[in-house]
Amino acid sequence: MRRMGRAKKYKSPLNLTALMDVFTILVFFLLVNQSTTEILESPREIVLPESIVETKPRQTVVILVSGEEVMVQGERVASLADILESPDSDIPYMQERLQRLQESVIGVNTQTVAESKEVTILADRAIPFKVLRKLMETCTNAGYTRISLAVTQTAHQG
Template structure:
């Protein structure tokens, strides 16, 4: 009888180690969070129609300046009205320059640090926006220290001629 009671205690003492299981799930969650934010395709907003082009390179993650018929936005935040930019005689728009400079200081995490340090900006402009407006926005970007400027376009298939 004594032997049976001792053996019975040994059998029930085994269990699942929850600490190591929690560690594995924590690492898995962090891995998925870090890798879920990276995307290769930049989707333009529905209210902006981009021009078509045959492009080979994939878009990179950069600071985004959008030009709509109504306003200019930096990273989705409205900066100035489009009409004010067109009426301005200045080649560099100070509001855009200041917002881009502020964007470099607003760094949260490794991915945004890489984006802000790349000194690269992507301009998404409605295809009906006049080029002089795009030119002023590009001048403001270079004035703020962004040397590489990319214009976003819609990729279309190559024609087989």
């Protein structure tokens, strides 16, 4: 009983050094992994062309062109077969969707995207140029004059 009584009298203070080390490592990890660049993730069914890219991507309206359909900011606007068969050089529903994006500004990020009048096209490398030309013409008719084509960055050979 005496030993138990003595053990209760001597409480060791909490060692904060190890706890502070863990928090310091956590803060450094979060600071290092905070990314300032935005990487556009392309779906698995789309194989982007390769290029040596020097500039970083900006936040823009994204047009995704797969083997079957065209999507603007995640909303399906046309099928690839309809675009190929259409004699028009414009895609009406896509132009409407682009104009709606300009009008429906919510928040700072959306306002920046709408004011930039810039669009990024993620298209599979097997997509015919005729389709890309119609997409680009529709974008310029809707007021989006800066068009970027997304590519996969490769190492600089020099």
